[in-house]
Amino acid sequence: MTSLFAAFTGLFNGELMYKGISPLKDKFNEQIFSEQITIIDNPKNMDCLSIANFDDEGCPTSSKTLVDHGKYVMMLHDTRSANRMHTNSTGNGFKSGYASSVSVQPMNCYIVPGNDSFEDLCTKIKDGFVVQNLAGLHAGLDFVSTNFSLQCSGFWVKDGKRDKNVTLVTVANNFLNMMKHVISVGNDLDWSYHQVISPSIAFEECTISGE
Incomplete structure (x- = not known):
């Protein structure tokens, strides 16, 4: 489930939203998932292998709820995508490598675990x-x-x-x-070696x- 969820985190990418590529582009504040699904992106999460108080553009990071009990409530931005959509960066402008350019990326993004083993x-x-x-x-x-x-x-x-x-x-x-x-x-949420993760569903x- 972690692999599949990681492959679809671009659903919340503000750059892809601006380009009309994300299938969620017209679904803001709509119920897109089951009420059991809440998704959080938090680069400051101390349970994770890596944390960041600022992204690679110098913008402060914070904990953000992207999906709240199935409702799509927030997208991720770097400064470029934020400017294009007339809003503020969410502190998700990161480089994938030293020589790469900044792009919108989740960091410590996860589906909130439930109660069942x-x-x-x-x-x-x-x-x-x-x-x-x-x-x-x-x-x-x-x-x-x-x-x-x-x-x-x-x-x-x-x-x-x-x-x-x-x-x-x-x-x-x-x-x-x-x-x-x-x-x-x-x-069963296990952060080992992951920056995007899901429990079993x-x-x-x-x-x-x-x-």
């Missing part, structure tokens, strides 16, 4: 599939439509318990639609193909 999620889905690894994120994902079809591996859950392992299957869905149909959000359905 991973075992609780398996119990709630009862019969389903747990995706543990995704491959081909750059090739099998359409950012504008948010459709994705990705090779994955994981294991089946039967009667709420772990069953057989599975590899070389494909998972497909639409990210925006999937995030509206959440059964439960897990409590149980969804009502996804398409799984393969043997």
